[in-house]
Amino acid sequence: xxxxxxxxxxxxxxxxxxxxxxxxxxxxxxxxxxxxxxxxxxxxxxxxxxxxxxxxxxxxxxxxxxxxxxxxxxxxxxxxxxxxxxxxxxxxxxxxxxxxxxxxxxxxxxxxxxxxxxxxxxxxxxxxxxxxxxxxxxxxxxxxxxxxxxxxxxxxxxxxxxxxxxxxxxxxxxxxxxxxxxxxxxxxxxxxxxxxxxxxxxxxxxxxxxxxxxxxxxxxxxxxxxxxxxxxxxxxxxxxxxxxxxxxxxxxxxxxxxxxxxxxxxxxxxxxxxxxxxxxxxxxxxxxxxxxxxxxxxxxxxxxxxxxxxxxxxxxxxxxxxxxxxxxxxx
Numbered sequence: 001x002x003x004x005x006x007x008x009x010x011x012x013x014x015x016x017x018x019x020x021x022x023x024x025x026x027x028x029x030x031x032x033x034x035x036x037x038x039x040x041x042x043x044x045x046x047x048x049x050x051x052x053x054x055x056x057x058x059x060x061x062x063x064x065x066x067x068x069x070x071x072x073x074x075x076x077x078x079x080x081x082x083x084x085x086x087x088x089x090x091x092x093x094x095x096x097x098x099x100x101x102x103x104x105x106x107x108x109x110x111x112x113x114x115x116x117x118x119x120x121x122x123x124x125x126x127x128x129x130x131x132x133x134x135x136x137x138x139x140x141x142x143x144x145x146x147x148x149x150x151x152x153x154x155x156x157x158x159x160x161x162x163x164x165x166x167x168x169x170x171x172x173x174x175x176x177x178x179x180x181x182x183x184x185x186x187x188x189x190x191x192x193x194x195x196x197x198x199x200x201x202x203x204x205x206x207x208x209x210x211x212x213x214x215x216x217x218x219x220x221x222x223x224x225x226x227x228x229x230x231x232x233x234x235x236x237x238x239x240x241x242x243x244x245x246x247x248x249x250x251x252x253x254x255x256x257x258x259x260x261x262x263x264x265x266x267x268x269x270x271x272x273x274x275x276x277x278x279x280x281x282x283x284x285x286x287x288x289x290x291x292x293x294x295x296x297x298x299x300x301x302x303x304x305x306x307x308x309x310x311x312x313x314x315x316x317x318x319x320x321x322x323x324x325x326x327x328x329x330x331x
Contacts, residue, residue: 010284012056013063021103023074024146025087030078031100035063036068040302041105044070045097047117047143048223050216051077053114053176057157057287060069065306069104069111073221075119088222090232092125094116097299101135110137111240114290116283118223118253120144121232124262126239131267134261137299138244138270138292143251145258145266147231154252178254196279197250223300233265242268244297248278252329263328270297272328310315 015032018089023029023045032052042062046054052070062068072079074087074096082088097113113136115123120141126132145152183206191212192205193200243266247259256274263269273293275286283290298305 005052006056006210007012007203007206009052009203010056013055013059019103021071021099023099025092027082027087027092028075028080028095029071029096029100031069031104033104034059034068034070035066036331037067039065040305041109041299042066042068043104043111043113044068045113045115045122046047046070046073046076047115047119048227049076049212049220050116051211051214053077054281055210055283057195058283058291058294061287061291065295066298069100070133071100073122076215081216081219082222085222085225088226088246090121090125090226090230090235091123094129094132094235097122097126098129098131101132105135110135110302112136112138112140112143112302113295114145114294116142117144117280118227121146121227121230124232124236124239127232127235127240131136133240136241137303138297139239139241140297141243141259141262141292142246142248143248143254143280144262145230146233146236146262149227149230149254149258152255154255181282183213187213194252194280196281197248197277197285199277200281200285201278204281208281208284236262236265237267240267242270242281242297242301244270244273245295246273246275246282246293248280248282248285250257250277251280253281255279269301270300270311274326274328276326 009085013034015034017033019033021029021031044055045051051072055070059068059070074092075081113123114330121144123139123141124146145201188205188209191209192200195210196205245262246258259272263272275282275289278285
């Protein structure tokens with residue numbers, strides 16, 4: 001995120017520590033540690049075209065209670081750009097997560113993992129890996145899907161009815177190598193339509209645009225090729241940790257159909273949180289609710305995690321009001 005300045009209220013907090021972590025294939029990953037040293041750990045994995053800065057509002061709501069680790073996916077933010085297309089894969093995502101956990105979660109301890117979009121896919125792709133499982137207390141999968149992404153996209157208007165044509169146009173849109181260029185009025189409108197709910201205020205749209213536009217074109221396109229052929233159902237089925245799922249009802253990139261499929265395939269589902277009118281960028285659009293869901297899982301599954309009561313000086317993190325969200329419990 002070098003050289004990218006975000007609007008007031010969305011600036012990333014200053015980390016207590018910055019780390020350089022080598023993944024299995026030697027790619028260098030940038031990670032940040034926020035919050036309380038010695039507190040229970042939450043690890044955040046961002047999505048396609050984003051960076052650690054995307055998590056800023058959620059980090060601010062968790063940092064007074066938890067030790068929060070956020071890292072840049074390979075090619076994003078301050079992490080190293082892979083030298084070839086072969087270094088972009090769901091296996092690489094899983095290996096990167098493993099490297100971050102081994103470095104930041106001491107042996108014998110566990111963390112709550114929260115992943116948005118490609119970050120959620122990272123957690124699913126790592127399902128069944130012993131090095132990840134032994135450091136995972138619980139997981140929160142946010143605005144994500146395990147496969148069939150192009151088939152389920154709803155970016156094109158309903159007037160384009162042919163399934164084949166919709167799939168073709170969505171694939172071309174997803175895999176475009178066209179540079180995004182500087183943030184403009186037109187790009188803000190297009191990005192808001194595709195990735196955010198209709199009620200998202202200007203500050204949220206601006207922050208999202210600056211983060212997304214900072215992603216290098218080649219990185220965006222190479223990861224899009226991976227997402228185009230995504231199939232991580234096998235990893236999802238092996239994800240044994242108790243897992244909650246979050247999705248906005250207006251998500252055009254990973255519509256709620258994906259969330260329902262994830263819940264159906266999980267070994268230990270812990271509820272589906274639906275955020276009315278929210279688009280794909282739910283951690284920026286509704287940081288209170290997303291942070292509260294991470295806190296709910298941490299309170300339930302992390303040893304010595306703080307109870308769901310207010311902490312002096314902290315943003316309120318607790319139960320999600322019924323007026324703004326709907327949680328579907330899973331027996």
